[in-house]
Amino acid sequence: MPTPLTRNLIVNGRRRKVSVPDDAEPLLYVLREQCDQRGPRFGCGVSQCGACTVIVNGTVTRSCVTDLNTVPDGASIQTLDGIGTEQRPHxxxxxxxxxxxxxxxxxxxxxxxxxxxxxxxxxxxxxxxxxxxxxxxxxxxxxxxxxxxxxxxxxxxxxxxxxxxxxxxxxxxxxxxxx
Ligand code: FES
Ligand code: FES
The missing domain is CATH 1.10.150.120 ([2Fe-2S]-binding domain)
Structure with missing residues (x-):
């Protein structure tokens, strides 16, 4: 039976409240579909390519294989979308x-x-x-x-x-x- 889950995340310094019907939803889908992040991408889906890489609480993380239920409430997540701007790139x-x-x-x-x-x-x-x-x-x-x-x-x-x-x-x- 899927278990619904709500998490408070800080994505690139901005508070986001996300909810999923199944707590095993990959973080990648949550970031793309509920947090408007376009940097992390779906490549292999099995932690082999790195296309989905984000940084969670300072740790490089493969978001395609990271279920939302393993991400702590209040986690700080950095994505490619937030590290620089067109005017001031990283x-x-x-x-x-x-x-x-x-x-x-x-x-x-x-x-x-x-x-x-x-x-x-x-x-x-x-x-x-x-x-x-x-x-x-x-x-x-x-x-x-x-x-x-x-x-x-x-x-x-x-x-x-x-x-x-x-x-x-x-x-x-x-x-x-x-x-
Ligand atoms: S999509 Fe390839 S490692 Fe995540
Ligand atoms: S996969 Fe095309 S530039 Fe790397």
Whole structure:
């Protein structure tokens, strides 16, 4: 028997009250259908590609396999829709544009949000080194310490994606050092 559920979420700093008839509804559907988020996308639906990546309470999360009932009430959720604007893009977004890293761009949510969560957590741990291209490649392929998640680009623009993350990370670190 499905169990209805209501949750209060903070999505990109804005309070949202969401309700589902079945508490096993994936967070991805809730974000897209009830919170107007278009950054997270449905790709594989089984935690293999990263298209649905969001950050929940600071943790990189695959929203396609995250049931709403596992998301704590009051959780803070960051999505691609909220990290920058056209006028003031996030450094990672700007780097992806500068490097022309997207072809079809379906994977860009995965790459930007996965990299954002990873770099933010490195900085929070006191690591202000810009990740090397090899470290970025390892992270995206699920081979980095602490993460087994991998990120897929079916267009094969990996070289530019790695360059974009390297350059965006360098800017993030520079901005953090200034504070
Ligand atoms: S759609 Fe979630 S990992 Fe592919
Ligand atoms: S640019 Fe098309 S899937 Fe990555």
């Amino acid at each position: 450094p990672l977004q700007q780097a992806f544009v500068d490097q022309q890293a997207g072809q079809c761009a379906f994977c860009i949510n995965a790459m930007v949000m996965g990299a954002l969560g990873w770099i933010e957590s490195r900085i929070a741990e006191g690591n202000r080194a810009v990740p090397s291209r090899q470290e970025i490649t390892d992270y995206l392929s699920g081979a980095a310490p602490g993460s087994t998640l991998n990120y897929l680009c079916r267009c094969g623009t990996h070289t530019r994606i790695v360059e974009a993350i390297h350059s965006g990370a360098a800017q993030m670190v520079r901005e953090r050092v200034k504070r």
